[in-house]
Amino acid sequence: MKCFRYYKDKCKTKRGSNSAPELQNQRKQKNLVLDRVTKSSDSFPSPRSIPELYREKEHNLRVFTFQELRDATNGFNRLLKIGEGGFGSVYKGTIRPPDGQVVAIKKLNRDGSQGHKEWLAEVQFLGVVNHPNLVKLLGYCCVDGERGMQRLLVYEFMPNMSLEDHLFNRALPILPWKTRLQIMLGVAQGLAYLHGGLEVQVIYRDFKSSNVLLDNNFQPKLSDFGLAREGPTGDRTHVSTAPVGTYGYAAPEYVELGRLTIHSDIWGFGVVLYEILTGRRALERNRPTGEQKLLVWVKQYPTDSKRFSMIIDPRLGKQYSVGAAREIAKLADSCLDKNPKDRPAISQVVQSLKQAIEYSEEPSTSKNMTSKSSQSKLIRKVK
Ligand SMILES: Nc1ncnc2c1ncn2[C@@H]1O[C@H](COP(=O)(O)OP(=O)(O)OP(=O)(O)O)[C@@H](O)[C@H]1O
Numbered sequence: 001m002k003c004f005r006y007y008k009d010k011c012k013t014k015r016g017s018n019s020a021p022e023l024q025n026q027r028k029q030k031n032l033v034l035d036r037v038t039k040s041s042d043s044f045p046s047p048r049s050i051p052e053l054y055r056e057k058e059h060n061l062r063v064f065t066f067q068e069l070r071d072a073t074n075g076f077n078r079l080l081k082i083g084e085g086g087f088g089s090v091y092k093g094t095i096r097p098p099d100g101q102v103v104a105i106k107k108l109n110r111d112g113s114q115g116h117k118e119w120l121a122e123v124q125f126l127g128v129v130n131h132p133n134l135v136k137l138l139g140y141c142c143v144d145g146e147r148g149m150q151r152l153l154v155y156e157f158m159p160n161m162s163l164e165d166h167l168f169n170r171a172l173p174i175l176p177w178k179t180r181l182q183i184m185l186g187v188a189q190g191l192a193y194l195h196g197g198l199e200v201q202v203i204y205r206d207f208k209s210s211n212v213l214l215d216n217n218f219q220p221k222l223s224d225f226g227l228a229r230e231g232p233t234g235d236r237t238h239v240s241t242a243p244v245g246t247y248g249y250a251a252p253e254y255v256e257l258g259r260l261t262i263h264s265d266i267w268g269f270g271v272v273l274y275e276i277l278t279g280r281r282a283l284e285r286n287r288p289t290g291e292q293k294l295l296v297w298v299k300q301y302p303t304d305s306k307r308f309s310m311i312i313d314p315r316l317g318k319q320y321s322v323g324a325a326r327e328i329a330k331l332a333d334s335c336l337d338k339n340p341k342d343r344p345a346i347s348q349v350v351q352s353l354k355q356a357i358e359y360s361e362e363p364s365t366s367k368n369m370t371s372k373s374s375q376s377k378l379i380r381k382v383k
C-alpha cells in the first residue's frame, strides 16, 4: 500500500542536518556548540538528540560505494527486485567476497530533498537503535555526482517477506493464529523499545503490516524509519507536523490536527490487530462501500455481540477460540480509542499479548478466555 506523502513538515528538525551522514563530521564541532547553547537554559541535562547519538555510533555503519552496490545487484537487475515502496525499489543483493553477505538494498528514486530527508532519518535512527525486533541497517551509500544524487540503504536481508504478504497473499499458506499473535508481540516489543527504551523517545510513525518483516522462524522486525521522529521534549505534549504516513493506519488526531505522539503509533497497532483478526487490509477499494474501510466495517460487529465471529478471517478455520479473538478485538478497540491518552501504553499491549499467547497455547484454558474472570484479567491490564 502506498503512502500519502505530502511533505509540508512545518516543524523543522532543529538539530537534524540535511547533509549526508559522512558530511556531518565536518559540522560536528559547530553543531555541538549550537546544541549546548540551545540547551543552556535547561536546568537539568536534556536527553541527547538522535543526530547526537548517531555521531557516537556512526562508525558501526559501513559506507558502500555505488559500484559495490551495483555489483551486489548485478546492475540493479530487475530479477533481483524484491519490492517497491514510496521511497524506491528494494533489491536482494550479495556483497562481493570476502564479505559475501546477502543483503537488502533500498535505492531511492531520485526525487530531490524530501527523499534525502527520509534517507537521512533512516540512517540516523537505524544507526542508533539496536533491538532484535528492529531491522538492522548495515550501511549506506550517498553520492552526489554529475548525474544526480544516489541514496541507498543496505539492510540485513529478511528472507520471509512481510506480515502484509503472509496475511493477504492468497498464494502463501495461511498464517496460523498463534504465529499472528507472536508476530504482534514481537513488534510490540520493538515499539516498546522505541517508546521507552532509549535516551530519546522515538515515534515510529508508519506502523503497518508491510513494514513488519519476517525471518524464516517468523520472528518479526520493524523496518522503514524514514518517517520516524523524536518525541516531544520538555513541556510539549506532542510534535506538530503535517501528516505523513499511510491511509488507513494513521491516527485521527494526527491526520486532522497534525498532532503526533507515541499514542499515534498505538492507533496503527490497533489497525494491524484488526488486520490479523480479519485477514482484511486496512483499506480495500475493491470491496462494497461499507466494507472498504476496515475500522468502519468491524464496528458493525461489536466484540460483545453474537455477530462478532463473522469478522474473523475465514482462512483460520477452527484454530482459534472465539473468546481469545474477542480479547484481541477488545485490545484493538482500546488502541483505537479516539482520545489518544486513553489508549494503552505499548508496555500494556505487550503484557496483554503475552497473556493471549499463553491462553492460545493451552487449548483447555483458551476456551476459558470466554469466562468472565479471565476476560477481566486481560482487560484490567490493558486499561
Ligand atoms: N531488509 C529487507 N529484507 C528483505 N526484504 C525487504 C527488506 N526491506 C524491504 N524489503 C521488501 O521490500 C518491500 C518494499 O519495502 P518498502 O519499505 O520500500 O515499501 P512498503 O513498506 O511496501 O511501502 P512504503 O514505502 O509505503 O512503506 C517490502 O514489503 C519487503 O518485501
Ligand SMILES: [Mg+2]
Binding pocket: 085, 210, 211, 223, 224
Ligand atoms: Mg515499508
